[in-house]
Every structure is written in C-alpha cells, then in structure tokens.
Amino acid sequence: MSIQQLINGISLGSVYALIAVGFALIFNILKFSNFSHGGVMVVTAYTGYLSAIGLKNFISSTPLFVITVAVAALAGGLVALIVERVAFRRLRINKSPVIYYFVSSITMGMLLENLVTVFASSNFYSYPFTLGSQVVHLGRFTVATSDLFMLTFSAISLLLLIWVLYKTRMGVAIRALSFDVNTSSLMGMDVNFVIMATFVASGILGGISGVFLGINYTLYPQLGKMITKGFIASVIGGLGNITGAVIGAILLGVTEVFFIGLVGSGITPVFLFFIMLAFLLIRPQGIAGKIVQEKA
Amino acid sequence: MDLFVSVITFTCITLIGVMGVFVVTGLTGLFSFGQASFMAVGAYVSGVLGAKYNLPFPVAIAAALLFGLAAGLIVGLPTIKLRRDYISLVTFGFGEAIIAILNNSASLTGGATGLSGIPQLTSLWLVLLSAAACIFIVANFKYSKFGRQCLALRSDELAARSMGINVNRIKLTAFLLAAVMTSYAGVLYGYYTTYVEPGMFNWTVSAEWIIIVFFGGINSLTGAIISALALASLPEVLRFASEWRIVIYCVIVLLIINFRPTGIFGEYELFARQGSSKSGKGA
Numbered sequence: 001m002s003i004q005q006l007i008n009g010i011s012l013g014s015v016y017a018l019i020a021v022g023f024a025l026i027f028n029i030l031k032f033s034n035f036s037h038g039g040v041m042v043v044t045a046y047t048g049y050l051s052a053i054g055l056k057n058f059i060s061s062t063p064l065f066v067i068t069v070a071v072a073a074l075a076g077g078l079v080a081l082i083v084e085r086v087a088f089r090r091l092r093i094n095k096s097p098v099i100y101y102f103v104s105s106i107t108m109g110m111l112l113e114n115l116v117t118v119f120a121s122s123n124f125y126s127y128p129f130t131l132g133s134q135v136v137h138l139g140r141f142t143v144a145t146s147d148l149f150m151l152t153f154s155a156i157s158l159l160l161l162i163w164v165l166y167k168t169r170m171g172v173a174i175r176a177l178s179f180d181v182n183t184s185s186l187m188g189m190d191v192n193f194v195i196m197a198t199f200v201a202s203g204i205l206g207g208i209s210g211v212f213l214g215i216n217y218t219l220y221p222q223l224g225k226m227i228t229k230g231f232i233a234s235v236i237g238g239l240g241n242i243t244g245a246v247i248g249a250i251l252l253g254v255t256e257v258f259f260i261g262l263v264g265s266g267i268t269p270v271f272l273f274f275i276m277l278a279f280l281l282i283r284p285q286g287i288a289g290k291i292v293q294e295k296a
Numbered sequence: 297m298d299l300f301v302s303v304i305t306f307t308c309i310t311l312i313g314v315m316g317v318f319v320v321t322g323l324t325g326l327f328s329f330g331q332a333s334f335m336a337v338g339a340y341v342s343g344v345l346g347a348k349y350n351l352p353f354p355v356a357i358a359a360a361l362l363f364g365l366a367a368g369l370i371v372g373l374p375t376i377k378l379r380r381d382y383i384s385l386v387t388f389g390f391g392e393a394i395i396a397i398l399n400n401s402a403s404l405t406g407g408a409t410g411l412s413g414i415p416q417l418t419s420l421w422l423v424l425l426s427a428a429a430c431i432f433i434v435a436n437f438k439y440s441k442f443g444r445q446c447l448a449l450r451s452d453e454l455a456a457r458s459m460g461i462n463v464n465r466i467k468l469t470a471f472l473l474a475a476v477m478t479s480y481a482g483v484l485y486g487y488y489t490t491y492v493e494p495g496m497f498n499w500t501v502s503a504e505w506i507i508i509v510f511f512g513g514i515n516s517l518t519g520a521i522i523s524a525l526a527l528a529s530l531p532e533v534l535r536f537a538s539e540w541r542i543v544i545y546c547v548i549v550l551l552i553i554n555f556r557p558t559g560i561f562g563e564y565e566l567f568a569r570q571g572s573s574k575s576g577k578g579a
Contacts, residue, residue: 033381090554097451099325102384103510104553106327106503111546113500118539225499228392231385239381266400273393280374280382 004141005257011147013253014154015212019230020237020245021158022205027240028178029198032101033231036087037206038224039112040079044203045210046116048072049125049219056128065129069153069211076207077200083108084199092195109224117221125219127211150212157208158246161201165242174198178240228269229256232276238286247287301420303529305488308427310505310528312481314520315430316474317505322514323443324470325450326380330371330387332501333394334475337367338482339492340398340405346487347413348404357483364479367394368472376467383471391499398494410493411486418488426484430477435517437473446470504542507549512561519561 019041026034051071052064059067087108091100134145165171173194176184185191213226229252234240237248255275259268279286313335320326341363342356351359371390375383398405405411437443445466449456457463486492508527512519531541552560 027381033384035384087550094557096553096557098380099321099327099450099514100553100557102327103506104550106329107507107546107549107553110500110503110507110542111550114542114546118543222498225392228389232389235382235385239379264400267396269389269396270393270400273389276386276389277370277374280378280386284374284378284382 005261006254007141007143008147009254009257010250011143011151011253012216012257013250014151014158015209015216016229016233016253017158017246017249018154018205018209018212019227020233020249021161021242022202022209023227023230024234024240024242024245025174025198025202025205027234028242029174029181029195030088030092030101031240032098032105034105034202035102035227036083036105036108036112037202037230038227039109040076040083040203040206041210041213041227042116042221042224043079043112043210044072044076044207045214045219045223046120047075048207048211049127049214052127052129061129065149068127068129069208072207072211073157073204074207076203076205076210078203079112080199080203080206081196083112083203084196089192113221113224120221122221125214127215127219129215146215150215153208154212157205161205162242164201170194170197174201232272234286235276236279236286238288241286241288244286244288251287305418305420305423305484307525307528308423309481309485309488310508311427311521311524312430312484313478313501314505314508314524314528315434316478316481317502317509318514318517318520319434319437319446319470319477320474321506322509322517322520323438323446323450324467326467326471327384327506328387328471328474329384329499329502330390330394331474331478331505332497332499333387333391334364334367334478335482335485335501336394336398336492336494336497337364338479339486339497340411340482341479342483343411343414343486343492344404346415346417347411353415353417353487357480360479360483361476364476364482365472367479368475372468372471372475376471377464387502388499391497391502395494395498406493408494410491412491414486414490414492416487416490418484423484423488426480430480431517431521433473433477438517442466442469500542504545507545510549511545511552513558513563515558515563516561516565518564518566523560 019037023034023037026037048068048071052068055064055067087104088101091104129146135142136145136148165174173184173189174197176189177191177194177198181191210223213223217223217226230249233249233252234245235248236251237244237246252272256268256272259271263271313331316334317328317331320328320331338360342360345351345356345359346353371386375386399408401407445456445461448459448461449463449466453463508524509520511527512521512523527545
C-alpha cells in the first residue's frame, strides 16, 4: 500500500467520519440508530446543489465551494430540527418503546429520499465546481484539490464539534444528557432544547457530508444509502462513541481505498461487510472498547 | 384478467415477505433492512439453477431455501448476541454486499443487466397456496411457545432472560424462519417474472415491508395481513400516483406512530385463540 493510497484513504475516511459522528451524536442521546440521517444528507446535498447552480455565474470556483458547504450545513441543521419535531418529539413525550423510534426514523428517511425523487427526478447531477481535475503537489505526492478540501473541512468541523462538546456549557449539557436523561432534567436542564441542539449539530455534519458525497459520487436521490459507511465505521469504532467513530471511519476509508486498488470498486462492499462481521465476532465492543448493552 | 392475476401474484409475494418481517419485527422487535436481500438470494439461486442448469423446480426451491438459511446464519450468528441496533446496521450492510456480489458476478447472474430466461412456473394456485401456508405457519408460530417467548423478549429482554428464556436462540430462530420464508418469496418472484435484476432488492423494499407491518399494528397478525393486501395491491391499481405513493405511505405511518402507536388494528385478531387474548395481558 503506497503513501498515495493512504492519503486518498484518509480523505475518504474523513467524509465517513462526518457521517459516523453525526449518527453517533443522536445515538448517544436517544439510544437508537437514526436512519433518517441518510435522508438529511440527501436533502442537504440537493440544497447545496441548488445554491451552487444559482450562484455559479457570480462567484469563482473556490468561494463557491465554501458557500455551498455553508448553505448545506445550515440546511442540514434546519432539516434535522424538523425531523426531531415531526418524528421524535411526540415519541419522547409519550415515552414510547425504542422500536417506535426505529420505525419513525426509517419512515422519515424514506420520506425525505422520496420527496427528493419526486421534486428532482431520479437523474444524476453534478456540482458545478471544477475542483476534481485540479491537483496539489505536496513533495512527491499529488492530492486532488477536492480531496484536500474535504480533509480540511472535515477536520475543522470535527475539531469544532469536539471544542463545543468539551469546552462550552451546551457541550457539557449534551454530554450530561447522553449520560442520564432523567437526572439531567431534575437538575433543571431544558431537555428539549439540548436535544434540539444535538439534532442541529448532527444535521450540520450531515449537511457537510452530503455535499462531499455528492462531489465524490455525483448527486442522485439514493445517495443516502452511503450512510452504510457511517454504520460500518460506528460498528468498527464502537457504537455511540465519537472518538471511536472517527478512528473507525478513517480506518474504513483507508481499507476501502486499499481494497479498491486490490480487487476493484464493485466488489469492495462485500469485503467491507465481512470485515465488519469479523469485527463483531472478535471485538464486538469496537475499537473504543466500551460495550453498549440494551438498557433494562 | 392477466392484470388481475399479476396483481394477486405480486400481492401474495409481498404478503409472504411481510410475514417474514412480522416474525422478525412484529414478534421479536428486531429490524432487518436486509430482508429484501434474502429475497434476492432466493430469486437468484433458484433462477440461476433453473435458467442456466435446467434443474427441476423443486430442487431449485430447496437450494434457494438452503442458501437463504445459510445467509441468515452468516448475518445472524455474529450479531444476535449484541444489542438490537447491530442487527439493523449489519443487515443494512448485508443488503449492499448482496447487491455488490450480484453486480460483480456477471458470468453467473448477468450483473446489473439482470438474469433472464427463468422458466415461468409460478402459477396462481401455487402463489395462493404458498401465501396461505406462510400465514398458517406464522399464526401457529405466534401462538406457540416460541412466539410467546419472542413477545416476552421484545418487551423486556432482561426480564425474559431472567425467566429462563434462551433469548439468543429464540432471536436466531425467528430471524432464520424469516430469512427462509423471504427466500421462498424470492423464488416465487423470480419464477413469475422470469427476470430479476439487483436493483429490485434494495433496502427501500425492506423498509416498505416494515412500514406495512406497522401500518396494521405490530401486535396484530390480522392487521399485518390486511395492510399487506391493501398496500401491496393498491399501487398496482393506482399506477398514476406511483411517484407520490411512498411519500403518502410515509406520512400516514408517521401520523400512526405519533397518534396511534399500536397501529390501525391494535391487538385485534380475526381468529383469536381461546384464552389467548385473556391470558395475554397477564402472561
């Protein structure tokens, strides 16, 4: 495996890290797997596309990319807020069993995906950037500009998230809530507000990853299925663990690029699937090492 | 008449798939997003054997069921001991993996262009009989010792475990039963349309089946059957609204989950067994 592949793998992994962390944030607080995250990514990827198309005659390529990511991130936060309000608020108030959260999130994901299909048809679109063809030379190695942008943006947003989680009042509140909802609310915390804030954070990450996926794979309504990569990363890293998710995602990205070089991109998902199964057999608690058991 | 027959056939095939989901999700509380991939396994294994090797229909069925069982074991064994979330995440990945395998073994499965030339052996009577048999099996499963243990572990796994129920074995049994049943639905599908392609079996199909089960109510087999009959046959009739169909289903399901979480039919059963409805709450 060459250094070149390693660089590509890390940049791909950084996008997976965004997905996996957005997924892990919600898992931590509400203790269920949020399948609607894929739908949020699709909607934001298209929103970003619309803004890029609208502005492409006025702004040059690089700032346009930044604006597109920003618009998508905002849209992601907004969509995630709506999802929380429509799909999960009432369930939480009614203290519904966890399987209803599952169904609600699946339904919400399908709803978002199909709304995109209805309004944008199932054609393929691509962003009007010309980043893909440009490369940057770093010593002996060449990196595609788009990869470099993805890596930088993902790193910045993940660092920002970690700063928020560990250095701000809101971050402390989110961590307290993921530890124990009842005690936190008895301590006078506004649970609804903190959960909304978590959804916004997860939606922002989802929005950014949506645009990156759209750049990598072109835009189509089923883009949300790329959330599988986020799932695999979370399973490898340890379910609901944010550091683990990042490590798992980077590992996954590197492994994927390695296998694509070895056996071709078509059959790679099969290998990734078996790696995930092997991980579950050998180390079900994931890299992070804390096993999450069903609450009694 | 042809349209009528095809609507009935597809509805019955969906019904068999939904019965599988009812066992896994309705009774046991697990979520499988790879259920449609088991259908792909069944359709492709039997289809390849029928179209390429000209094996007789019953042999193809048996092989398909065995492969379905094996696939169920591969997915089920590592995941069933873990938290429930894992099985939904892993089955999701399983669906992707199956589609990748089908797309990349073009010499055997025809790849993305699909597998054609499967003999058309699924008759109306076969489909009706199969659907009835599956309903019979699931109904008996629900009221058997296994079904009751499934229900117990769905509502509280820890309590079920402490009552001496072998939780992992019961979960695996339910999962494998559903896997085999869905593979059979795949056989019927392949031998009816004579043509299968990987795109027909993605996760949205599995999600649609879960939605159908919740539409009727997860505690009611009758509800699952009726909603499968209604939701699977309507789109065949209302082709013009096909774009909006899933959107409308989703909105309805969100409304149901928010305002009537037990589903339309609640716990109602058309043929409730003697005593079962009374002892149900106490047990």
